[in-house]
Amino acid sequence: MTTPRTTGWQVYRRLIAYSLGYWHYLALAAVGLVISAATQPFFAWGLKPLLDKAIIQRDSDTILWLPVGILGLFLLRGAAMFLSGYYIGMIGRQVTKTLRNQVFNQLLRMPVSFFENTQSGKLLAYVSYYIDQVANASIRGMTTLVQDSVTILGLLGLMLWYSWQLTLGILVVVPLIALIVVYATRRLRRLSHKVQDSVGDVTQIANEMIRGYKVVRIFNGEPYEERRFGAANEQNIELHMKRMVTELLSTPLVQFMVALALAAIVFMATRESTLEALSPGTFISFIMAMILMLTPIRNLTQLNAQLQTAIAAGEGIFELLDSPTEADTGKQALTQCRGEVLFQNVSFRYPNTDKWVLRDINLRVNAGEKIALVGKSGSGKTTLVNLLPRFYDVQQGEILLDGVKLSELSLYNLRSHIAYVGQDVVLFNDTVRNNIAYGDMRGMSEAHIRAAAEAAFALEFIEKLPQGFDTLIGDNGVMLSGGQRQRLSIARAILSNAPVLILDEATSALDTESERHIQAALDNLLSNRTTFMIAHRLSTIENADRILVMQDGEIIESGKHAELLALNGQYAKLHALQFHDDT
Numbered sequence: 354m355t356t357p358r359t360t361g362w363q364v365y366r367r368l369i370a371y372s373l374g375y376w377h378y379l380a381l382a383a384v385g386l387v388i389s390a391a392t393q394p395f396f397a398w399g400l401k402p403l404l405d406k407a408i409i410q411r412d413s414d415t416i417l418w419l420p421v422g423i424l425g426l427f428l429l430r431g432a433a434m435f436l437s438g439y440y441i442g443m444i445g446r447q448v449t450k451t452l453r454n455q456v457f458n459q460l461l462r463m464p465v466s467f468f469e470n471t472q473s474g475k476l477l478a479y480v481s482y483y484i485d486q487v488a489n490a491s492i493r494g495m496t497t498l499v500q501d502s503v504t505i506l507g508l509l510g511l512m513l514w515y516s517w518q519l520t521l522g523i524l525v526v527v528p529l530i531a532l533i534v535v536y537a538t539r540r541l542r543r544l545s546h547k548v549q550d551s552v553g554d555v556t557q558i559a560n561e562m563i564r565g566y567k568v569v570r571i572f573n574g575e576p577y578e579e580r581r582f583g584a585a586n587e588q589n590i591e592l593h594m595k596r597m598v599t600e601l602l603s604t605p606l607v608q609f610m611v612a613l614a615l616a617a618i619v620f621m622a623t624r625e626s627t628l629e630a631l632s633p634g635t636f637i638s639f640i641m642a643m644i645l646m647l648t649p650i651r652n653l654t655q656l657n658a659q660l661q662t663a664i665a666a667g668e669g670i671f672e673l674l675d676s677p678t679e680a681d682t683g684k685q686a687l688t689q690c691r692g693e694v695l696f697q698n699v700s701f702r703y704p705n706t707d708k709w710v711l712r713d714i715n716l717r718v719n720a721g722e723k724i725a726l727v728g729k730s731g732s733g734k735t736t737l738v739n740l741l742p743r744f745y746d747v748q749q750g751e752i753l754l755d756g757v758k759l760s761e762l763s764l765y766n767l768r769s770h771i772a773y774v775g776q777d778v779v780l781f782n783d784t785v786r787n788n789i790a791y792g793d794m795r796g797m798s799e800a801h802i803r804a805a806a807e808a809a810f811a812l813e814f815i816e817k818l819p820q821g822f823d824t825l826i827g828d829n830g831v832m833l834s835g836g837q838r839q840r841l842s843i844a845r846a847i848l849s850n851a852p853v854l855i856l857d858e859a860t861s862a863l864d865t866e867s868e869r870h871i872q873a874a875l876d877n878l879l880s881n882r883t884t885f886m887i888a889h890r891l892s893t894i895e896n897a898d899r900i901l902v903m904q905d906g907e908i909i910e911s912g913k914h915a916e917l918l919a920l921n922g923q924y925a926k927l928h929a930l931q932f933h934d935d936t
């Protein structure tokens with residue numbers, strides 16, 4: 354592992370690279386910064402003619418140009434500060450925008466396993482909190498770095514010019530300051546990481562509560578959620594406080610070191626011999642330069658805290674951006690797909706686990722055949738169908754679509770041949786039309802969309818909605834009933850007209866009317882499509898062409914409903930159980 358400092362520097366360099374694309378604005382901002390920084394030494398320098406010439410010698414020229422000079426200096430400084438502030442703010446927002454797009458697009462391409470193993474709250478924190486932290490801190494950091502370094506260099510130059518012996522006296526404290534800064538850097542980075550994790554926890558819990566609000570209420574989970582959120586929030590504040598204390602302590606400590614040097618200089622400068630060599634104006638100007646250095650020094654030490662926050666957030670973001678996305682190496686594309694699926698000796702286990710979840714599956718499914726998968730919970734039904742759109746890749750064996758290995762097809766092409774209707778209907782906060790014509794289907798003709806809605810028995814209720822197809826259905830379709838939501842997702846699948854359909858049948862009981870509609874909609878959806886149906890209620894699969902009974906990752910029985918009943922095996926048992934439940 355590299356030391357945190359080198360890593361920190363690398364992360365920072367990478368962050369800065371984002372603003373380099375705007376180099377022309379950056380150059381303008383830098384000009385503004387340098388000008389406003391340079392006004393400080395000028396100000397200190399002006400005290401010398403003020404004292405020596407205007408006050409002691411009463412020089413008329415100086416008395417005239419000094420006030421004009423002061424006004425000019427502040428006008429220039431104001432304009433320069435506006436210029437730099439404007440461009441730096443703009444670059445900061447642009448960097449935020451770019452990073453946010455990159456992170457979102459990366460999330461769109463991350464493999465399914467990533468989402469299954471990462472807290473969604475943490476992912477939301479990436480898109481919001483982390484990125485803001487990074488952009489703000491890195492850009493502000495750059496501003497401070499340029500502006501305050503220039504100020505300090507200018508002031509130091511002025512002091513060296515007046516008296517190099519006195520100036521050198523100040524530099525004695527530099528190693529002490531460096532020590533404090535290095536210690537604070539390490540601690541700040543560590544704490545910043547912890548703060549970020551804890552923000553992820555807070556978002557996660559809030560997110561869970563918001564999504565699961567009904568469960569929370571029905572099971573009286575309020576006190577538990579309150580405690581859980583309170584604890585995460587408490588931890589968050591503790592970490593913030595620790596970071597704040599480190600930040601707050603390091604600055605006065607550094608300033609105390611500077612004050613030590615200042616005291617020493619004042620002591621040395623007021624010795625008889627030194628005083629003789631310096632005019633009163635020079636002396637005051639020298640002291641002023643030293644005092645003016647305090648603020649930029651404080652800024653530079655605070656900058657460290659900002660940078661450590663940016664770096665810690667940047668590390669998280671770059672780790673995500675550098676993670677491998679879904680493997681998409683297949684080059685072939687099926688233009689016409691019949692929907693014939695072949696599993697050849699397929700065995701599968703989830704990444705980083707030992708247990709084979711599917712074992713030596715051999716299965717030929719003809720185009721248009723309706724396959725129903727049944728079996729106990731955990732027997733591998735969902736896993737088997739998830740392999741078709743390549744949410745996971747098999748470790749052994751091959752799956753072929755129309756004779757082509759899935760791994761040889763591009764993901765885009767493969768998935769364009771598959772439609773999915775799941776238990777959890779996913780609807781977007783958009784119009785009915787856009788929810789049906791989602792993704793690739795955007796832009797399909799009105800007639801097609803209507804026909805799909807009709808075939809899904811959804812037209813009737815859509816037309817009763819206030820704006821018909823243009824009605825906004827709210828967050829995940831809150832405005833619709835369970836059955837209506839399901840019919841919309843069926844309409845989406847019908848519109849896609851994909852030759853292969855995955856149907857994860859809903860377990861939720863619907864009223865007879867709704868169920869009749871949905872059954873009719875499904876009949877329309879299934880016709881002429883190769884269908885993999887995960888069936889929970891056996892009554893719905895009696896018409897399947899073939900029923901596969903799964904157990905511990907294997908297909909143990911296969912055949913039509915009547916054949917399997919006659920076999921009197923596992924299926925017959927399941928059937929008897931359910932028949933018993935239903936009566």
Ligand SMILES: Nc1ncnc2c1ncn2[C@@H]1O[C@H](COP(=O)(O)OP(=O)(O)OP(=O)(O)O)[C@@H](O)[C@H]1O
Nearest residue numbers: 469703706710728729730731732733734735736737
């Ligand atoms: N993402 C995952 N990572 C690791 N193991 C998993 C994952 N998803 C499922 N499993 C395991 O794989 C096995 C099969 O799960 P699968 O979801 O395919 O079963 P199922 O038959 O569809 O069950 P159900 O009817 O309850 O939906 C289970 O033992 C489960 O614990």
